[in-house]
Amino acid sequence: MKTVLITGANRGIGLEFAKQYDAEGAEVIACCRHPEKAEALAALDVRVERLDVTHDESIARLAASLGDVPIDIVISNAGVYGPEEQSTERISPAAFLDTMRVNTLGPLRLAQALKPNLLAGREKKLALLTSKMGSISDSSGGFVAYRASKAALNMVAHTIALEWKKDGIMVALLHPGWVRTDMGGPGATLSPFDSVKGLRVRIAELSPKTNGHFVDYLGREIGW
Template identity: 40%
Template sequence: MEKINNINHLQRSTKVKTVVITGANRGIGLELTRIFLSTGKYAVIAGCRNPEAATELTKLGEEDSNLEIKALDVTDQKSAETFAQSLEGKPVDVLINNAGIYVDKGKGVLDADFEAWEQTYLVNVISPFRMIKVLLDNLEASDQAKILTISSQMGSMSLPYSASHAYCSSKAAVNKGMQGVALELKPKGIAVAVAHPGWVQTDMGGTAADITPAESASGLYKVVEKFSLADTGSFYKWNGEIHPW
């Protein structure tokens, strides 16, 4: 089979790039999908666990032919491989690892729920690496591929927290891991960054949060457009500022 790297890039549209967004059915993922589509510069491949139940995402797809909705459970290797196989031969210019969870129980040491810890790490830490691995050929086929993993300031060593240990440590882990991936993939021309999306009014952030999903996604879109291989390994805030590690 001819390698993806040998694809004739003239077969691609010179105007439209491809972005893959995980967890695209709600919250920040849905708004990112909406914003990328609105630019006219991107086709979006939106991954979510249950496309049949993704009502708003489906509506977007009915309105814009540049949106493809595909089943994807980022915690399941077979699901991730099936997703990747459906993109065989298609360059991916941007991968946004957006899928994440916050388990609101067993947040301290004395009441730790270790099953919840395992699930948190599976989604927040292991799954972004899984998606990079299964889509690496597609990313290498892009001229200037970028990977943005949605993290959190709660994973920053510079900001102390006394609870939510599973979530905080999962974000610290993915931050450090992506820093390493940035070094590993730099020779391949793939830029990697992580970003704090802000305290967002989602199911995870709650209604008292500072900003709306649309505000967060708008800022994150600008981060994607801004960073390059020269900035690989950076930790951004949603507004484009550099976040301390």
């Protein structure tokens, strides 16, 4: 039985990951900031852990709670869209930094803390949910904090892929598409089920050959 850890698992794409892996029979460790409010997770046969990726103490507590539990797949999904006002002319520096802390530093800190667990797992896969909006070569402007945080996450993930391949750890940079979630909004073109179904295929087929690639849920390469 594979063990999968998912962050931001209380709603949206993270919750759908938990549902699908649980239905498959995987051992799921579902992480969120407020487990006591995660009613949808409580209905699943999953282990729920408290985690705030912006706090080192929270990440350390999670690592201590897990101990030496082997983890096959870590899915770093927790993220924010950033402040409502984030044009290049008007953006709060504090809000910009908050976006970076969640979307960029959070996944890096988590990967560092859980590397021993990944090394103990069979699959040794780290999947980071990024966005096409982090592509510099395909940018239309706007939403500077979100775009910058995802572009920075791409560099972090690609660097991990290069540096940790000697340890057998493989990294996927995954764009989920425009998904109908609280972040994507009701007008989005893709359901969480269909997005996650595709993302799980990408994770399953992750290999040394595709390590560090930036792809969407259908496997299409995205320019940096």
